[in-house]
Amino acid sequence: MSDNSYLKIAEAGLRPSVQRTAIYEYLYEHPVHPTVDMIYTALSPEYPTLSKTTVYNTLKAFADHGLVQSIQIEEDKVRYDADIRPHLHFKCIRCGSVYDVFAPENSRGIQNAHSKCCTFLPEGFITQKIQTNIWGICASCSVVPADMEQPHAEN
Amino acid sequence: MSDNSYLKIAEAGLRPSVQRTAIYEYLYEHPVHPTVDMIYTALSPEYPTLSKTTVYNTLKAFADHGLVQSIQIEEDKVRYDADIRPHLHFKCIRCGSVYDVFAPENSRGIQNAHSKCCTFLPEGFITQKIQTNIWGICASCSVVPADMEQPHAEN
């Protein structure tokens, strides 16, 4: 996978430094939509000199070059996703987890729904990115009565 | 309209204080998805003792009671919308404006697209709120060549 990350970063037109490769690899292998802080904390032990600034810069560069997508489903922080296939995100307001939602059969369903949405745009509007977020209660949490609610697993 | 705001707030189960009524009214009459800061700055002259904390508290209370919706289309700050009919939001990455996008004929199209999206959720997931954001170039900006780009009109 290391080679693959290296190549993908290079293909996107960015210099595949050690830090960038590590960050992309982590994001790719941990599809839980980590935040900058989660990535930094996870990689720090292996890369002691890694700076949070670099994580910020790197993820922004990745997003600008279409290598990853940034997800605005939290009120305060940004999450990142190395999976750039069309899919939705679901945030459980009880446990705080963010789930991927794919349509059966090659994501066609979500693409269709999104294309439909774009037809409502007035003349002259150009779409670059479209994102659908759903908030609610996930399956694990919906079986637990609300008054037995566990502490939020935010972050 | 003042009476109407008062009633709507009361119906939502909140005490319609002077501040709350003013904030709701401003939001209702300025459908440009203002931020907390924009509302605070706009109302400050008329209500010199108004505090930003009150604007934060009020909007959060409104959102919790379904009177307004919070929009997470910015990376840093939250925007608010007094229009709670189903609609999409489009953010122009050039001028920074956030537009409402309605479907023709009573929003049925957007509701359908959103319902479709919810069918992709696994068993046991309960939807409470769904939001679609589109980023791109708006009609006013798309007629201007990129190198003649105006300064961003953020905030």
Added chain:
DNA sequence: GTGCTTGCAAATCGTTTGCAATAGC
């Protein structure tokens, strides 16, 4: 050696919190 990248420290800014003063039933 030139330009891109890194990383530290400080600054910024949206938002929250603690708490005392105030207003409305």
Added chain:
DNA sequence: GCTATTGCAAACGATTTGCAAGCAC
């Protein structure tokens, strides 16, 4: 009078900025 609401000041936390040192072609 009691409770919800307000508003000030301070704290907080995610992100950005300035800038000097390091790295890669």
